[in-house]
Amino acid sequence: MASRGGDFVYLTLPPGAEVRSCLGLVVAGMSARARIGVGNMDEFVQALERLQVESGRTLRFRFLCEEEKITAEVESPESGGWRTVAELVA
Numbered sequence: 264m265a266s267r268g269g270d271f272v273y274l275t276l277p278p279g280a281e282v283r284s285c286l287g288l289v290v291a292g293m294s295a296r297a298r299i300g301v302g303n304m305d306e307f308v309q310a311l312e313r314l315q316v317e318s319g320r321t322l323r324f325r326f327l328c329e330e331e332k333i334t335a336e337v338e339s340p341e342s343g344g345w346r347t348v349a350e351l352v353a
Contacts, residue, residue: 274324276315292296303351334347
């Protein structure tokens with residue numbers, strides 16, 4: 264799905280530590296695609312992992328890859344939309 268000049272990648276992540284590393288894998292792939300260095304990637308991934316741990320429920324993330332920028336959004340059932348939770352910029 265193309266939008267805002269970039270492509271979305273979706274990830275549904277159930278609660279549980281055994282699948283949490285998927286966040287890092289997705290972000291690493293998106294970073295390479297957006298041509299972003301790994302300087303702040305650890306903090307970006309940790310913020311997303313913290314969100315997943317604190318929610319205690321299955322979360323649906325989407326990542327928007329634009330040139331030199333990745334935006335992470337989480338689906339918000341309360342509002343019926345998506346909300347930005349983190350951005351990684353070159």
